[in-house]
Amino acid sequence: MKRSNEPIFWGLFGAGGMVAAILTPVCILITGLLIPLGAFDSNKYSFERASFLAGHWLGALVLLIVISLPMWHGMHRIYHGLHDIGVKTTMAYKLVCYGIALVVTIATAVLLLQLLSA
Amino acid sequence: MSIRQPYVRPIKTSWWLKNTFYIKYMIREGSSIATVIYSLVLLTGLFRLAQGPATFANWLHAMQSPVAIIFHLIALVWVLYHSVTWFELAPKAADIWLGGKRLADSVIIKAMYGLLIVVSVIVLAIVAI
């Protein structure tokens, strides 16, 4: 009997789901609505402050979590969702879906490292 | 020869429109679209940030466009729907027993709502200071 490798993806999916449920809403509220609509003093949202936050190890960690984990979560659901709407999901689909999540994760990490060392 | 002719009912792509439970499931799963796009938006922001103040300002400006605002509004509602369903379902994957009794789902659910509120307030506070 063949063992599924699903546990890896399910683990990331679960972690991402938790982040998406607890942390993402407030993040969307802040970055997507409050800031663009000018609810904060625009000074606070200067380049300097953003760089400072992303440049601090704690801020970087939070950003990595907020960007990459929900990505794994989302791509996992999209992959299975394709199957739900009748797509015959082959290995290629799996590689593409989780591949995107992996690329985003790596890109985020690289950028953050860049900012950290800057 | 068998006299049986089992009839296999085909499953249409639109099967999930058949009842509200399935529709809700699809909405729940669909929230991943918002999640994924939002992650990409943030990633772009990070990228812009790394490129310097001018590009970052551009990004900030783009975030003010009506399309962006509308997307974030929808995303917020959709992701909150994800939160609600997540909290509702998560206790099923937990099997915590205290003194011969299973920890009630409602306790876990309440705890998670609590967490959502606490985390949101903290983040808002940090950002607002």
Place this chain on the structure above:
Amino acid sequence: MKVIQTDVAIIGAGGAGLRCAIEIARSNPDLNIALISKVYPMRSHSVAAEGGAAAVVQDHDSFDNHFDDTVSGGDWLCEQDVVEEFVERCPKELIQLEHWGCPWSRKPDGSVNVRRFGGMKIERTWFAADKSGFHILHTLFQTSTQYPSIHRFDEHFVLDLICEDNQVKGVLAIDLMEHEAKLIQAKTVVIATGGAGRVYRYNTNGGIVTGDGMALAYRHGVALRDMEFVQYHPTGLPGTGILMTEGCRGEGGILTNKDGYRYLQDYGLGPETPIGQPKNKYMELGPRDRLSQSFWQEAQKGRTIQGPLGDYVNLDLRHLGEAYLNERLPFICELAKAYMGVDPIKEPIPVRPTVHYTMGGIATDGHCATSMEGLFAVGECASVGIHGANRLGSNSLSEIVVFGAIAGEQAAHYAKEQTLGDSAPLVAMANESLQRALALKKTDASEDPTAIRNEMGESMEAGVGIYRTAEGMQQSIDTLAQLKERYKHIKLTDQCDVYNTEWLYAIELGYLLDVAEAMAVSALHRKESRGSHQRIDGYSERDDERYLKHTLAYYQANQAPTIEYSSVNITKSQPATRSYGAAGEKQHSHQEGPHHD
């Protein structure tokens, strides 16, 4: 015709059939077993049993006590040597079920819990909440799946036994889905087809409980024994007949009439025990025959409650409280709510006596062997001799596992000594039999099988019910004879052979009619009152001189069965007055000196 050769063929995959199959498979893995059932095993009616199974476990209990309760409960019509072996094997079998995973309810220390049951002196009914039969059946089914030598024939309906010179050679079965007939040639055959409650109109039985195996053996010359003893359970829901387990009363439920009066004290079951303090063999914990008879008496006096679905009395559980009810009787609460619209936590449940169990059945010796070579019978379809004239609740779930194992041992032993003969003559016989069964499909006839079924049920209810008279019984016999005649001309219209239930029900109806006739004729011949057979036409007393005997009904084609009698094996308990409540206690102490329980 497809021929399948096997060592043992078991008809019926209820509790008895499954236990039998497992016994053979684990002790003789080299023997092939064909386990045939007209429904998937877990649909068998053992699944509906609620209350529990009896076996001595408590230190202050003893095999003798269980023996005494069973024999006196059966009004001394039990085979005492068989009862003796039975009570000794009960604990072993229930422990075996425990090892196989049965979720018996437990005491806080982790040992098995027991509850009170009607007619039992000491609590010894093992239970799995109020789904005991369900858990036993599923445990047995699931356990059976680990044995590769058990070949199941699910949804295969047995049409006939194939016999030669009073020796059974196989079974004719038809695959319901394929409509393909199969001759299952076997060295030995075990019948485990369950009861025949569907002979009556209102009963606690499932639709599949149609006496098939009884009729099959009977038609081939094996006697049906003690068929007049049909148990009415005192607490079925009006209308549907759905059972409210005796466990309700075991846990302390009470029965009241329209005045809110606990009427059982008027019928030799008193004095009244305080509410919430049930006492074994008193009041509500009397045996089923007595309780059902008391209901009838109350109805005569106009003290039952009139409802749209017939008279009823109240089964009151309210004083047990919500938490206790949810723990001990959750299924009862669910059933009462769904089928009666009554929440037992808040209201009493309307109940009335309903046909429940056939004490009689295919006559066997104490080890399940019938008078036909190679043919065994076990479970509710058999009369192995432990229930006598009235079965005690919780003895039959024990019966199906105890005798299921015994039948397995015996059948395996027998099969090992035999060889399979030439199948050609058997195929010819099977083909003939199949043609007879298929000939029922006539579209040009006129009789409606539904009408026949309903008239049979009503006639049995009227003539062979809780109280009986010669006139009433004769009327039922006459009606049955007419119905059997009409049955020959039933009209069947279904042209599609895949899962043709119209034809299936028609064959079952044929089985039912034969079994009903055996019941009615056996009843008419027993000119006394004993256990569940109560006459009010001058034979209201037990008559040990003439009727301390088993009735044997022998099938006669196209006419009423002939009746013979056989002796009852009495070893250590001489017939005495059967009394409960205070009278029972007095009698008991009189016989054995003071008791301390």
Place this chain on the structure above:
Amino acid sequence: MTESITLHVQRYRPGQDNEPVMQDFEVPFRLEMSLLDALGYIKDHLDSTLAYRWSCRMAVCGSCGMMVDGTPKLACKTFLRDYQKSGQMTVEPLANFPVERDLVVDMADFVAKLEAVKPYIITKTPRRIEDGCTTQTPAQLARYKQFSMCINCGLCYAACPQYGLNPKFTGPAALALLHRYNLDSRDEGKAQRMEVLNQEEGVWSCTFVGYCSQVCPKDVDPAAAIQLGKVASSKDYLINLLKPGS
């Protein structure tokens, strides 16, 4: 109160119908009447050729599953009174199973799946009758009790779109049964059952739609059993990764 109710019943008779067709029946209405009673009325008085499975009529044998207005239900526990308002109900065979005849579906695959999860107590050394019952406290019993309540009615399979999309999926009831034995304090066979659980067609075909638990007439909550199965399978996966030489 309506005097009668209309039942739209799906018929399919191989050899006669090329595909399922609907047939309407007018059935007299009584307050306590179940759908099973109504089908009985049809069979007895209107059309004796209608085929459906039933037996206990008290929601415990698991025979009478069917789709009622698109929802999987037990006919014997579905009451006409709940459909009185619309005056009609649509009755079809259980979804996701091949239809053999009228309301009768092919259950063979379902039963085979139940058997495949090794649904029996496995011990390293057999227990002996002489040693009596195993000790199991009410708390240990409570751990698995809920998952032992399944009547094998198949409603959850009709509810699960993943089973519909991929019939190889072991499915909710069988996985709940597997979990029931894994949780039993008397059992030592977890490792063997893990193999079934760990497959793609084991717990991993479930996307937690959750409708299985919603329709289950016995509150078995197979969805919970499966999620716990995923947790167990993930742990097993990790341990297997860390195990040297694997």
